[in-house]
Amino acid sequence: MNPFEYMLWGPDWAWGVPLIALTVVIHVFSLALFTARTERLLARYTDHRHFALTFALVIGVAVVMVTSLHLLEAGIWAAAYRFLGAIADSKSAMLYSLSALTTYGHANVFLDPKWQMMGALEALNGMLLFGLTTAFLFAMIQRVWPASSR
Numbered sequence: 473m474n475p476f477e478y479m480l481w482g483p484d485w486a487w488g489v490p491l492i493a494l495t496v497v498i499h500v501f502s503l504a505l506f507t508a509r510t511e512r513l514l515a516r517y518t519d520h521r522h523f524a525l526t527f528a529l530v531i532g533v534a535v536v537m538v539t540s541l542h543l544l545e546a547g548i549w550a551a552a553y554r555f556l557g558a559i560a561d562s563k564s565a566m567l568y569s570l571s572a573l574t575t576y577g578h579a580n581v582f583l584d585p586k587w588q589m590m591g592a593l594e595a596l597n598g599m600l601l602f603g604l605t606t607a608f609l610f611a612m613i614q615r616v617w618p619a620s621s622r
Contacts, residue, residue: 481589488593491552492600495545499601502541503608506534507615514616530616531609538605545601546570549594558587573598 510530517526549572550565552558559565564581571579572594583591 484587484589484593487552487556488590488597491549492593492597495548495597496600496604498545498548499541499604502537503604506537507608507611510534510612510615527616531612534609534612538608542573542601542605543570545597546573549573549597553583553587553590556587558583558590569594573601575599 546566546569550569553565553569554562559568559581567579568581568583571577572591575595575598
């Protein structure tokens, strides 16, 4: 393999790394806001008779929120693919983006060869985002379970 071929990946990195940073900042900021709101609500919550309902409601809302957050972040990557001309249409761009972000990788949609490294960077981004989401949901369970069962 020609060692200078790696230099062709410069635009992928120039777009991919800022997109990773942007989506991680959005993700962490959103998780922090949700956590702060949940903490305020739990601090005011005094009726502990409905433990199961409270737990299910908080965790259910958290899951819907993080799912929406992942969809937003996939949409940001899809918009970048469309802007760069890496994928022909928006539906394919979103399908590819969700496939890459979740590391599913079985969509029959491919990036233009010039931008293929960017797809791998999105998969890396997805692993980071899902790791943050897992930590967040685990922390929510630990926080809500004791508060609801008192």
